[in-house]
Amino acid sequence: DQQVKQNSPSLSVQEGRISILNCDYTNSMFDYFLWYKKYPAEGPTFLISISSIKDKNEDGRFTVFLNKSAKHLSLHIVPSQPGDSAVYFCAAGDTGTASKLTFGTGTRLQVTL
Amino acid sequence: KAGVTQTPRYLIKTRGQQVTLSCSPISGHRSVSWYQQTPGQGLQFLFEYFSETQRNKGNFPGRFSGRQFSNSRSEMNVSTLELGDSALYLCASSLVGGRETQYFGPGTRLLVL
Numbered sequence: 243d244q245q246v247k248q249n250s251p252s253l254s255v256q257e258g259r260i261s262i263l264n265c266d267y268t269n270s271m272f273d274y275f276l277w278y279k280k281y282p283a284e285g286p287t288f289l290i291s292i293s294s295i296k297d298k299n300e301d302g303r304f305t306v307f308l309n310k311s312a313k314h315l316s317l318h319i320v321p322s323q324p325g326d327s328a329v330y331f332c333a334a335g336d337t338g339t340a341s342k343l344t345f346g347t348g349t350r351l352q353v354t355l
Numbered sequence: 356k357a358g359v360t361q362t363p364r365y366l367i368k369t370r371g372q373q374v375t376l377s378c379s380p381i382s383g384h385r386s387v388s389w390y391q392q393t394p395g396q397g398l399q400f401l402f403e404y405f406s407e408t409q410r411n412k413g414n415f416p417g418r419f420s421g422r423q424f425s426n427s428r429s430e431m432n433v434s435t436l437e438l439g440d441s442a443l444y445l446c447a448s449s450l451v452g453g454r455e456t457q458y459f460g461p462g463t464r465l466l467v468l
Contacts, residue, residue, distance in 0.1 A: 246397075276456075278459075285359070285445055285447075285459030285460050285462055286398070286445070286459045288457070331397065331398065333398075335454065337453075337454065341386060341388055341403040341405075341449070341453060341457070342388075342403065342411045343390075343398075345398040347395060348397060
């Protein structure tokens with residue numbers, strides 16, 4: 243039972259354009275969400291997070307949007323840069339078992355010149 | 356500050372053997388979590404240790420076990436290896452766990468033949 247789903251395994255975007263990565267979840271107990279970026283041969287690197295009491299969080303070029311009623315979150319990267327090419331994982335947790343993160347299967351982003 | 360380190364980075368074992376993986380968290384971090392990453396499955400939570408005690412556990416069979424030492428270093432052990440145990444094993448550390456950001460190591464890639 244995949245509680246966190248990233249339905250697009252890959253995405254290709256031109257440099258300078260917006261990248262939008264999507265994530266859906268099914269567990270209503272999740273109350274915080276994170277995005278991680280992963281390069282080959284490295285561990286995931288934390289990007290940005292959002293609590294369920296918010297619907298938007300920004301950090302530089304990265305913005306995460308949360309739609310609780312739709313159980314959907316998205317990561318916007320503006321403008322996209324070639325160095326953003328990586329696999330992006332969304333993850334969710336609930337305060338009751340807080341350190342236990344449930345991850346999606348990842349979306350491979352390719353930013354082309 | 357040094358990041359999370361994992362040893363060994365690569366390992367080849369045969370079915371039926373056992374294996375021990377090691378994780379050294381960021382200095383001062385007391386929570387260590389372990390994840391298994393396989394193609395198409397994303398990262399799946401194995402367990403979390405805090406102050407030498409297992410605090411959270413994922414849905415893995417009892418062949419998967421772990422421990423944490425007084426210096427917060429952690430080991431995970433897999434006994435009676437199966438082909439399906441081939442995966443990237445990642446550990447992540449945070450100060451005290453909970454909703455804090457988890458910082459990942461580069462992982463140990465295990466191949467079971």
